[in-house]
Amino acid sequence: MSIEVRIPTILRQYTGGEKAVDGSGGTLSELIDDLESRHAGLRGRLVDDKGLRRFVNVYLNDEDVRFLGGLETAVKDGDSVTVLPAVAGG
Amino acid sequence: MLEIAQSTYDEIVAHARRDHPDEACGVVAGPVGSGRPERFVPMLNAARSPTFYEFDSTDLLALYREMDDRDEEPVVIYHSHTATEAYPSQTDIALAQEPGAHYVLVSTREPDSVEFRSYRILDGEVTEEEVSVVAALSS
Numbered sequence: 067m068s069i070e071v072r073i074p075t076i077l078r079q080y081t082g083g084e085k086a087v088d089g090s091g092g093t094l095s096e097l098i099d100d101l102e103s104r105h106a107g108l109r110g111r112l113v114d115d116k117g118l119r120r121f122v123n124v125y126l127n128d129e130d131v132r133f134l135g136g137l138e139t140a141v142k143d144g145d146s147v148t149v150l151p152a153v154a155g156g
Numbered sequence: 157m158l159e160i161a162q163s164t165y166d167e168i169v170a171h172a173r174r175d176h177p178d179e180a181c182g183v184v185a186g187p188v189g190s191g192r193p194e195r196f197v198p199m200l201n202a203a204r205s206p207t208f209y210e211f212d213s214t215d216l217l218a219l220y221r222e223m224d225d226r227d228e229e230p231v232v233i234y235h236s237h238t239a240t241e242a243y244p245s246q247t248d249i250a251l252a253q254e255p256g257a258h259y260v261l262v263s264t265r266e267p268d269s270v271e272f273r274s275y276r277i278l279d280g281e282v283t284e285e286e287v288s289v290v291a292a293l294s295s
Contacts, residue, residue: 076253121251123213130213150220151254153181153199154210155235156247 072148080108095137121152157286158258158274167196172236172262179209184232193231209235234260242271252277
């Protein structure tokens with residue numbers, strides 16, 4: 067049972083330096099909770115009290131999950147989730 | 157210190173001028189760990205704003221996948237300020253999430269001159285660095 071989650075440089079402090087970790091769940095939210103159980107602190111970098119953080123992009127396969135179901139996006143075995151911090155500024 | 161080729165410097169400045177008064181943005185990719193800004197990649201500013209920039213999220217994924225395939229990383233992340241100095245704003249500092257990158261700021265506030273400066277931004281701390289523009293990157 068596994069979904070590969072690709073982790074950007076800035077979040078590898080939560081994964082012992084690993085650039086990809088595996089997790090499971092039926093939705094993105096469940097997957098993130100599953101990751102949090104082994105990589106404490108990761109959830110807080112992805113989610114705030116309003117949902118997915120504004121300047122963190124999460125992709126399911128090739129699509130930004132904001133265009134799918136956000137945290138409720140369905141995920142399944144064999145999917146690949148990629149996290150990329152936004153490149154932005156003022 | 158940031159060492160950058162004249163041609164790459166010129167491409168960044170030309171991009172900033174072209175998009176003025178909106179902020180221009182992009183990266184210069186190079187081999188992982190090399191510190192060599194070799195490959196100029198201008199990006200669309202999805203915000204199309206004179207005071208904000210953001211890479212389109214789908215473009216961002218394509219860029220990072222391409223860099224991954226080529227064993228590259230974003231050596232330089234550049235953007236322009238169109239009415240203010242070439243210094244990172246509070247927003248720039250808060251949103252800098254590539255600890256290894258040289259953050260290049262270009263200011264196009266003056267029509268006859270350009271400001272081009274580079275910084276490291278780590279844990280909210282900004283450190284300016286020297287920019288060395290060379291004919292070609294040392295081999």
